[in-house]
Amino acid sequence: MRPIDALMSSLPDGRVVTDPDVIDSYARDRTFVEPGKPLAAVLAASRDDVVAALRWASEHRVPVVPRGAGTGLAGGATAGDGALVLSLARMDAIRELSPADEIAVVEPGVITADLDRAARRHGLMYAPDPSSYEISTIGGNLATNAGGLRCVKYGVTRDSALGLEVVLADGRVLNTGRRTMKGVTGYDLTGLFVGSEGTLGVITAATVRLRPVPAAAPATFAAEFGSLRDAGAAVSAIMAAGCQPSLMELLDRATLEAIDDWRNIGLEPGTKAMLIGQSDASDCQAAVARMEGLCLDNGATFVAVASTPAESEELIGLRRLAYQAKERLGACLVEDVCVPRSALPDMIGAIEAAAARHGVRICTVAHAGDGNLHPVFVFEHGTSEPPAEVWAAADEVFARALELGGTLTGEHGVGVLKRRWLDLEAGPVTREVQHGIKAVFDPLNILNPGKAI
Amino acid sequence: MRPIDALMSSLPDGRVVTDPDVIDSYARDRTFVEPGKPLAAVLAASRDDVVAALRWASEHRVPVVPRGAGTGLAGGATAGDGALVLSLARMDAIRELSPADEIAVVEPGVITADLDRAARRHGLMYAPDPSSYEISTIGGNLATNAGGLRCVKYGVTRDSALGLEVVLADGRVLNTGRRTMKGVTGYDLTGLFVGSEGTLGVITAATVRLRPVPAAAPATFAAEFGSLRDAGAAVSAIMAAGCQPSLMELLDRATLEAIDDWRNIGLEPGTKAMLIGQSDASDCQAAVARMEGLCLDNGATFVAVASTPAESEELIGLRRLAYQAKERLGACLVEDVCVPRSALPDMIGAIEAAAARHGVRICTVAHAGDGNLHPVFVFEHGTSEPPAEVWAAADEVFARALELGGTLTGEHGVGVLKRRWLDLEAGPVTREVQHGIKAVFDPLNILNPGKAI
Structure with a gap:
């Protein structure tokens, strides 16, 4: 019996895909990284399926690449030659939702926004909202510790994860x-x-924290600035004043142009x-008025305050268009540096300088309240690898982020794309310790090898 | 040269204490657990001192018991025969405090309330406030992931820790x-x-998050109830309504009597x-009015709302007296179960039943908004070990907490005191994985052996 037959016989019919074209669609994420030729894909529908797949992979020393919806931006779900792809997308049950305890127990394939909607039927919300939340899964969010727009107030995915069910490599x-x-029983x-x-185990369920939906409809503003530095200064002032925005997003001129080209938002030349900000506090109108004042104090040329929930949604919608607007311009290397909040203007300056010096188009959006910037390096469609000048500009951006006391990735993860810079941030002791931990969970190194660490 | 001479010669004068009486005072925490006879105590004043002590301990295979102020309630800092006590109390510098980035870099010996006060000079606060915060250190808080009163809104110590400098066993x-x-570069x-x-390494500095001090003075209420269940129901209603209290503490009759005996608070017979609650939101008066209403809806017999900051402080002060008031009654076994919020009334009922069945005096306070209860089992002073009926009652309390979906320890840690119940919560896979991780960091098992896992 071939090894693959053993796998097929250990799983219910239809779980194992071997058609190369179908496998290929399960071997990619949202990046330009070209996958190899995986051996097969398992479309797991239960924890038992995951157990069977991992037992088989351990026995045959086959690398396993777990995946959710494949919306990752770092190549973390890219599968190489001979790998077994393990899709958790079909495990999409909300096993439990307890309004009284404000928790839910969910399978990894649940779409993030679906969980949020299910919670809202009980007056609750699931806070983490990566920009991909309508198409990404909780499992993928957990694997990358995804952030999002609301995390400036509610924290990242980690802050909503209370417990996990994990299948280990064996x-x-x-x-x-x-x-x-x-709870502090034992190690975290x-x-x-x-x-x-996905390098330590495969998550098959998560107990997550829900939160009450704020009683009042949120209030939203959008402020325009004649310089990025002014906008950065406004963010610092707003955060320092304790305004506690539930969302604080910054879009640069290149991003605004990309959106304007697509949807015609009447972008002014100057x-x-x-800056798009929101408050969901019970006195959100007053909070937004304070933020508006701080924007004007810091040189805003125009501030619009939404007067209805529909207008609020429209302003936020503008931000949610950003990534798709850029994808229309070309292939994208999406980066994700995070710097201490006060370094935001300097970091923005460094990105602009790198773009100019290397003649690269970089569009930047930022979860500005967290100091988390997404410079998107745009290059020609159809090239599988960004050109040298893109890498050169990215090198500069990362080096500057670290100099400013920042980090390579705020919320997207390392995947394969950021490995080339990893040694700049993590020293030899960190590396050694991380590989030691990896070996405890995955001594055969079959779980998503070559990713994350 | 004796091993201890090698240690003394590797450290500046005065760092190594060998007087048995002095060592004994460094071998205890706040529990009744009797220490052994440690070999020596190092009073580290710098990271280099810690490095020297751990190198020496590794070379000579000497167990090391790190400690801060010794205010722990689980025996985590109890030192056994032949151990080296490593006190971090003298490393008490605030290395940096950046108002712009809202972070501080602190050494482990900094008293928690001192950091909070230093932050307040810049309009910021350090949120975690275990009841011991005027006497406990940041290092000890990190070692136990301490909670506190404000964590119902601001999270536990983990939620304020951004980065650490750690000396490993070698x-x-x-x-x-x-x-x-x-940031998501590498493992957490x-x-x-x-x-x-202290079982994986010795923390010598921490980068912690500060937060803006709320603009308005907080508003506070205290509500009296004729039954614990009514009080528990009020807590559930308040949390479900999204009132976001910054503090939500429950005191049972036995605790109130202990305080009344000491300070005469005019406790009514019924x-x-x-329940003592606080809001620090910008509309805190309205939030407290809502909470007051929910208390009355759930059977409160009397609600007092503080009308000045001094009155607010007085109400919170009542809660902060609780532990000392109990210590006047006898020796204390302080427990720390945490249950899903909706199980709070059931858990309170189980504690009362265990007290009655075993004839044990149990006084309970709870960080009620988090479902975290501290049943304090009082027994006669002068016995080094609680009597059998105390253990029997504690067994019942823990078993019931786990049945209700809870955990053995919400914020105090396992130490030595909770090891006897550890297997009830953590299964064999968890145990194996934890010991594997321990071996990565501390292959000789010299760091606080026998604690935590």
Whole structure:
């Protein structure tokens, strides 16, 4: 019996895909990274399927690439030659939703926005909202510790994860964490798995925290600035004043032009940056008025305050268009540096300088309240690898981010794309410790090898 | 040369204490657990001292018990025969405080409330406030992932820790995390060290997050109830309504009596429970009015709302007296179960039943908004070990907490006191994985052996 036959016989019919064309569609994420030729894809529908697949992979020493919806931006779900792709997309049950305890137990294939909608039927919300939240899965969000727009107030995915059910490389099942808001029994294994990009185990369920939906409809503003530095200064002033925005997004001129080209938003020639902010506090109108004042104090040329929920949605919608607007311009290398908040203007300056010096088109959006910037390096469609000048500009951006006390990735993960810069941030002791931990969970190194660390 | 002479010669004069009486005072925490006879105590004043002590301990295979102020409630800092006590109390510098980035870099010996006060000079606060915060250190708070009163709104110590400097068992220095609000480069080593009770490494500095002090003075209420269940129901209603209290503390009749005996608070005969809540939101008066209404809806017999900051402080002060009031009654076994919020009334009922069945005096306070209860089992002073009926009652309380989906410890840690119940919560896979991680960091098992896992 061929090894693949053993896999097929250990799983219910239809779970194992071997058609190369179908496999190929499961071997990619949202990046330009070209996959190899995986052996097969398992479309797991239950924890038992995951156990069977991992036992088989351990026995045959086959690398396993777990994946959700494949919306990752770092190549974390790219599958190489001979790998087994393990899709969790079909495990999409919300096993439990307890309004009284404000928690849900969900399978990894649940679409993030679907969980949020399910919670809202009980007056609750699931806070983490990566820009991809209508198409990405909770499992993928956990694997990358995804952030999002609301995390300036509510924290990243880690902050909503209370406990996990994980299948280890050898098929054993580990339960981490708990159903309670607090708990310190033993090491924080939940935190260790979140953000580990499928290199330590395969998450088959998560207990997540829900929060009450704010009573009042949120209030929203959009402010235009004649310079990015002014916008950066406004962000610093707003955060320092304790305004607690529930969203604080910055779009640069290149991004605004990309959106304007597509949807005609009437972009003024002098507008170099736009700041979109929201408050969902019970006195959100007053909070937005304060933020508006701080924008004007810091040189805003125009501030619009939404007067209805529909107008609020429209302003936020502008931000949510940003990534698609850029994809219309070419292939994209999407980066994700995060700097201490006060370094935001300097970081923006460094990105502009790198773009000019290397003649590269960079469009930047930022979760500005967190100091988390997404410079998107645009290059010609159809090239599988960004040209040298893009890498050169990216090198500069990363070096500057680290100089400013920042980090390579705020919320997208390392995947394969950021490995080339990893040694700049993590020293030899960190590397050694991380590989030691990896070996505890995955001694055969079959789980998403070559990713994350 | 004796091993201890080698240690003394590797450290500046005065760092190594060998007087048995002095050592004994460094071998205890706040529990009744009797220490052994440690070999010596190192009073580290710098990271280099810690490196020297750990290199020496590795070379001579001497167990090391790191400690801060010794205010722990689980025996985590109890030192056994032949151990080296490593006190971090003298490393008490605030190395940096950046108002612009809202972070501080602190050494482990900084008293928690001192950091909070230093931050307040810049309009910022350090949120975690375990009841011991005037006497406990940041290092100890990190080691146990301490909670506190404000964590119902601001999270536990983990939620304020961004990065750590850690000396590993062999003397290597590891830097984890970052200075930024977000970041996912590599595994979450910061989270792994927080709450690991000194078993994985010795923290010599921490980068912590500060937050703006709320603009308005907080508003506070205290509500009295004729039954604990009514008080528990009020908590559930308040949390479900999204009132976002910054503090939500429950005191049972036994605790109130202990305080009344000491300070005469005019306790009414019918009062079985008191709920003390606070809001620090910008519309805190309205939030407290809502909470007051929900208390009355759920059977409160009396609600007092503070009308001045001094009155606010007085109400919170009542809660902060609780532990000392109990210590006047006898020796204390302080427990720390945490249950899903909706299980709070059931858990309270189980504690009352265990007290009655075993004839044990149990006084309970709870960080009620988090479902975190501290049943304090009082027994006669002078016995080094609680009597059998206390253990029997505690067994019942823990078993019930786990049945309700809870955990053994919400914020105090496992130490030595909770090891006897550890297997009830953590299965064999968890145990194996945790010991595997321990071996990566501390292959000789010299760091606080026998604690936490």
